[in-house]
Amino acid sequence: MKLDIKQGNKLKLILISFIFISILYADSSNEINKYKNDCENKIANSCYKLGTLYNYGTDIKKDIPKAIELYDRSCEYGYSFGCYNLAHYYEIGRYTKQDILKAKEYYEKSCKLNNDIGCYKLGLFYLEGNIVKKDTFKSKEYLEKACNLGSAKACTKLANFYHNGNIVKQDKQKAKSYYEKSCKLNGADGCYNLALLYESKNDTSKTKSYYKKACKFNNSQACYNLANIYEISNKNIEDIKYYYKKACNLNNSNACVKLAGLYQNDKNADYSQIIKTLFTKACNLDNTKGCFQLAMIYKNAKGYHKDLNQAKKYFQKAKKLGQLR
Numbered sequence: 001m002k003l004d005i006k007q008g009n010k011l012k013l014i015l016i017s018f019i020f021i022s023i024l025y026a027d028s029s030n031e032i033n034k035y036k037n038d039c040e041n042k043i044a045n046s047c048y049k050l051g052t053l054y055n056y057g058t059d060i061k062k063d064i065p066k067a068i069e070l071y072d073r074s075c076e077y078g079y080s081f082g083c084y085n086l087a088h089y090y091e092i093g094r095y096t097k098q099d100i101l102k103a104k105e106y107y108e109k110s111c112k113l114n115n116d117i118g119c120y121k122l123g124l125f126y127l128e129g130n131i132v133k134k135d136t137f138k139s140k141e142y143l144e145k146a147c148n149l150g151s152a153k154a155c156t157k158l159a160n161f162y163h164n165g166n167i168v169k170q171d172k173q174k175a176k177s178y179y180e181k182s183c184k185l186n187g188a189d190g191c192y193n194l195a196l197l198y199e200s201k202n203d204t205s206k207t208k209s210y211y212k213k214a215c216k217f218n219n220s221q222a223c224y225n226l227a228n229i230y231e232i233s234n235k236n237i238e239d240i241k242y243y244y245k246k247a248c249n250l251n252n253s254n255a256c257v258k259l260a261g262l263y264q265n266d267k268n269a270d271y272s273q274i275i276k277t278l279f280t281k282a283c284n285l286d287n288t289k290g291c292f293q294l295a296m297i298y299k300n301a302k303g304y305h306k307d308l309n310q311a312k313k314y315f316q317k318a319k320k321l322g323q324l325r
Contacts, residue, residue, distance in 0.1 A: 029059075031059075032050070032053065032059060032060055034046070035047075035049050035050040035053070036050060039070065039073065039074075042077050043077070044073075044074045044075075044077035044078050044079035044082065045074065045079050047070045047071075047073045047074035047077060047079070047082065048070070048071065048074035048079045048081060048082045050070050051066075051067045051068075051069075051070030051071045051073075051074060051082070051085075052067070054066045054067040054070065055067035064095045067095075068086065068089070068095060068096060070082075071083075071085045071086050072086060075106065075109055075110075078113060079113070080109075080110045080113035080114060080115035080118065081110070081115065083106045083107075083109040083110035083113060083115065083118065084106070084107070084110040084115050084117055084118050086102075086106045087102075087103045087104075087105075087106030087107040087109075087110060087118065087121070088103070090102040090103035090106060091103035091107075091121075100131050103131075104122070104125060104131060104132065106118075107121045107122050107125075108122065111142065111145065111146075114149055115149070116145075116146045116149035116150050116151040116154070117146075117151065119142045119143070119145045119146035119149060119151070119154070120142070120143065120146040120151045120153055120154045122138075122142040123139045123140075123141075123142035123143035123146055123154060123157065124139075125139075126138040126139035126142065127139035127143075127157075127167075136167050139167075140158070140161065140167065140168065143157050143158050144158065147178070147181065147182075150185055151185070152182045152183075152185035152186060152187025152189075152190055153182075153187065153189075155178045155179075155181045155182035155185060155187060155190060156178070156179065156182040156187055156189045156190045156193070158178045159174075159175045159176075159177075159178030159179040159182060159190065159193065160175070160193075161175075162174040162175035162178065163175035163193075176194070176197060178190075179191075179193045179194045179197070180194065183210065183213065183214075186217055187217070188214045188217035188218060188219035188222070189214070189219065191210045191211075191213040191214035191217065191219070191222070192210070192211070192214040192219045192221065192222045194206075194210040195207050195208075195209075195210035195211040195214060195222060195225070198210060199225075204229075207229070208226060208229060210222075211223075211225050211226040211229070212226060215243065215246060215247075218250055219250075220246075220247045220250035220251065220252035220255070221247070221252065223243045223244075223246045223247035223250065223252070223255065224243070224244065224247040224252050224254060224255045224258075226243045227239075227240050227241075227242075227243035227244040227247065227255065227258070228258075230243065231258075237262070240262065241259060241262055244256075244258050244259040244262065245259055248278065248281065248282075251285055253281070253282040253285035253286070253287035253290060254282075254287065256278045256279070256281045256282040256285070256287070256290060257278070257279070257282045257287060257289050257290050257293070259278055260274075260275045260278035260279050260282070260290075260293065263275050263278070275297075276294070276297055278290075279291075279293045279294040279297065280294055282294075283314060283317065283318075286321055287321075288318050288321040288322050289318075291314045291315075291317045291318035291321060292314070292315070292318040294314045295310075295311045295312075295313075295314035295315040295318060296311075298310040298311035298314065299311035299315075
């Protein structure tokens with residue numbers, strides 16, 4: 001039987017695909033065998049990688065008990081993330097029965113192996129006192145170690161200690177130093193708090209700079225505050241919309257309301273559906289003004305479908321939220 005050119009090309013493509021998949025399968029099989037051999041030779045990160053493959057069923061049949069066993073071996077051989085994973089599983093009861101004491105034990109092992117997240121978790125345990133007896137001195141020790149290992153959250157916690165003076169003696173300069181360290185580690189809250197510090201000193205340039213960085217790392221209030229600053233200073237409307245939109249996307253309800261207001265004032269196009277969507281989101285986030293404005297849309301129906309039942313519903317929710325606040 002004679003094949004035409006199209007059929008011949010199709011067969012070539014199928015053959016090439018088959019060869020490519022066979023190569024990939026062979027490579028993954030070789031990789032898995034390497035991890036198995038290395039793990040038998042007590043190479044910790046190979047045990048961890050193999051455990052992760054079993055955990056997610058990547059190139060191998062999913063097997064959670066096997067994954068846990070391999071994470072345990074990697075921890076025993078000195079791989080901190082093996083210890084951390086087990087601690088996390090025991091803490092939340094994922095894949096295994098919840099066991100807070102075992103979680104603490106594995107967090108301690110991970111911290112001793114210089115895992116910043118493990119140290120941070122221990123710092124929180126001793127700070128909150130729910131799992132172990134509250135000990136602010138130990139909490140501070142673990143948080144300092146976590147911060148030095150690169151945990152932005154730990155640095156922010158320490159900064160808050162010194163800023164508020166409730167755990168340690170108040171020291172605003174130390175607080176600023178820890179906020180700076182957190183921000184350098186891409187900690188959104190560290191950058192945000194630095195912006196607040198500079199805003200209190202009327203340093204507009206640094207305030208905007210740190211709000212911008214905090215917003216980049218998804219701190220919604222930083223995005224909102226930045227948009228507010230730009231709005232007050234009559235900055236380009238597109239910049240204002242951009243930052244309110246980002247804050248709204250991060251579930252900042254006030255930003256959704258503000259953005260809706262900007263669209264209401266823009267007469268260059270019909271933004272009625274966008275406005276309604278924004279007020280709906282704000283109301284769903286329990287924003288009183290968002291619910292009130294949504295009720296007005298259903299009541300007045302200018303550019304919308306009139307629905308007095310919906311109007312009543314949202315007026316009632318706005319009233320309830322107003323009373324709660």
